[in-house]
Amino acid sequence: MLVKESFFRKAIGLILLVTLFVLPWYSPFQIYLSIPSEIKTFSQSDTVDLPKLSDDIAVTSMKQGKIQHATDLSEYSLEESGNDELTYTVANFPVKKVNLEVYDDFRIIPGGQSIGINLHTQGVLVVGHHLVSTDEGTISPGEEANIQIGDNILSINDTAITKMEEVAPLVIEAGKNQDPLEVKIKRGNEEISTQLQPAYDIKEKDYRIGLYIRDSAAGIGTMTFFDPNTKKYGALGHIISDMDTRKPVEINNGSIVRSQITDIKKGEHGLPGEKKADFIIDDVQLGDITKNSPFGIFGTLKEALVKGNGKWSKPMPIALPSQVKEGPAQILTVINGEEIEAFDVKIVNSINQSAPATKGIILEITDQRLLEETGGIVQGMSGSPIIQNDKIIGAVTHVFVNDPTSGYGVHIEWMLDEAGIDIYKQENKKAS
Structure with missing residues (x-):
């Protein structure tokens, strides 16, 4: 009994394998795949473009009856319809139904x-890092704060940032007071808050954050x-x-x-x-x-x-x-x-x-x-x-x-x- 069941399983599996191999080469199946499920067009179109199929394939409109040629719908009156259903048949056997939607001409x-083209970024865009020369060596405050290239700085200390010029005064003030900046950035679809401590650049004689930014x-x-x-x-x-x-x-x-x-x-x-x-x-x-x-x-x-x-x-x-x-x-x-x-x-x-x-x-x-x-x-x-x-x-x-x-x-x-x-x-x- 078990031997018979095993034989039937193998036979069925072989039949399915052969079917899957042969099916793509089977003409009706190819026809089925080549016909779209939905066609959209405009009322001023000369024809509704359909797959180039053989003449033995008939197309029937639910509204207008049989259409003689399946290669286009030149016989189809677009002015008379909004929604319609087309049925493709081979030897009077239905192969596929297609929804046809006709819209007013759009111009x-x-x-x-x-x-x-002039673009102004959301906040200011971080386009690079640079090193700041301090008494303790070179550092990049921006990198230490995990601010990455491509981030948008949206606000600093709850002040919305829209231009590069708005950043420097906040950096200088925080640097002189030895206070960190509370920075809100946008990275992709995520908003992130971080602290950024300005560093005094002994070469530039000013406070820096180690970021190159751009606003346009x-x-x-x-x-x-x-x-x-x-x-x-x-x-x-x-x-x-x-x-x-x-x-x-x-x-x-x-x-x-x-x-x-x-x-x-x-x-x-x-x-x-x-x-x-x-x-x-x-x-x-x-x-x-x-x-x-x-x-x-x-x-x-x-x-x-x-x-x-x-x-x-x-x-x-x-x-x-x-x-x-x-x-x-x-x-x-x-x-x-x-x-x-x-x-x-x-x-x-x-x-x-x-x-x-x-x-x-x-x-x-x-x-x-x-x-x-x-x-x-x-x-x-x-x-x-x-x-x-x-x-x-x-x-x-x-x-x-x-x-x-x-x-x-x-x-x-x-x-x-x-x-x-x-x-x-x-x-x-x-x-x-």
């Missing part, structure tokens, strides 16, 4: 402008989009990190201003290039910066953007990750002064991301003039909007160090989501 104005950061980038309804904008497409600590800058506030490209250092193999620009400091602020995230910087515009003539000045529809295709596209960016120009690129790969994630697009610069001027993707080009089939699909974010002609992009949906713009809000959804 934003593409960017491309070069912008100057500046740079250039490219505007990605502007929403004329909410006045919100998105730019850069990636987080701003401190050049010394290599950690994200936690901002208290910030602003963007106009900038003019004055020169370009071409990118080369292993050496990224960069745009060089002048801030137009006499100009009013274009807007504020309220968020510095992995998807870019975001805020609200106060002044109208400088735009050229033509279709780039008008609101354009967006494309979802599932609608981005491999093939020709364009980017909008500035390589001279403030003139926004369109340059040809190729979408090499696009990941159909169902949740926010960076680096969803791989693109290659194909425009000969841009290659001659910049060598490819350079610093300062981050945030340049990517246009495909007259839709905004994303933004340039990173360059491949070993190949400046290629780089990454982020899907526009995730930047809009990070900006607090809900493209799926109820008023945008077609009535069922």
Whole structure:
């Protein structure tokens, strides 16, 4: 009896093993995996893009009946639906059901402008340690207090710190009185309290804490989009990190201003290039910066953007990750002064991301003039909007160090989501 049970267990195990090996090669199973469980699109789309399946696969709409061709929904009337259910069948056998959601067309104005970025950190940022020369030798009070590079000093002796200039008077007073400073720091998401004893520097003839600090950061980038309804904008497409600590800058506030490209250092193999620009400091602020995230910087515009003539000045529809295709596209960016120009690129790969994630697009610069001027993707080009089939699909974010002609992009949906713009809000959804 035990022998039979052992035989049956082994037989069942072998059958399961063979099934698991064969199943991925089984055509209906492949079809099942290739069909998404949910499709979202906009009412002004020409078609609803579906997996390229064979003609013997039928698609039936709960509302509109049988659809003859399963390769797209060109026969599907998008104006008539909000929610629908599509059923895929093979030889009259149901394979998979798909939820279809159609929303009102959503449009934003593409960017491309070069912008100057000014960030003010939350508190003051610790960017390094240094030694203080005392009668007893060299010490670093900051290190002894376990204050680390990348920490933000929020307050000293219950006094909120917002600028570097506010630190020195407190240090000198505490040093003269031989009192420790009660320091509150932020490290990641954690707030920590510590005591910091200033030391008298016999070389500098003053009290020091052995810390290098900074309260601001500046740079250039490219505007990605502007929403004329909410006045919100998105730019850069990636987080701003401190050049010394290599950690994200936690901002208290910030602003963007106009900038003019004055020169370009071409990118080369292993050496990224960069745009060089002048801030137009006499100009009013274009807007504020309220968020510095992995998807870019975001805020609200106060002044109208400088735009050229033509279709780039008008609101354009967006494309979802599932609608981005491999093939020709364009980017909008500035390589001279403030003139926004369109340059040809190729979408090499696009990941159909169902949740926010960076680096969803791989693109290659194909425009000969841009290659001659910049060598490819350079610093300062981050945030340049990517246009495909007259839709905004994303933004340039990173360059491949070993190949400046290629780089990454982020899907526009995730930047809009990070900006607090809900493209799926109820008023945008077609009535069922």
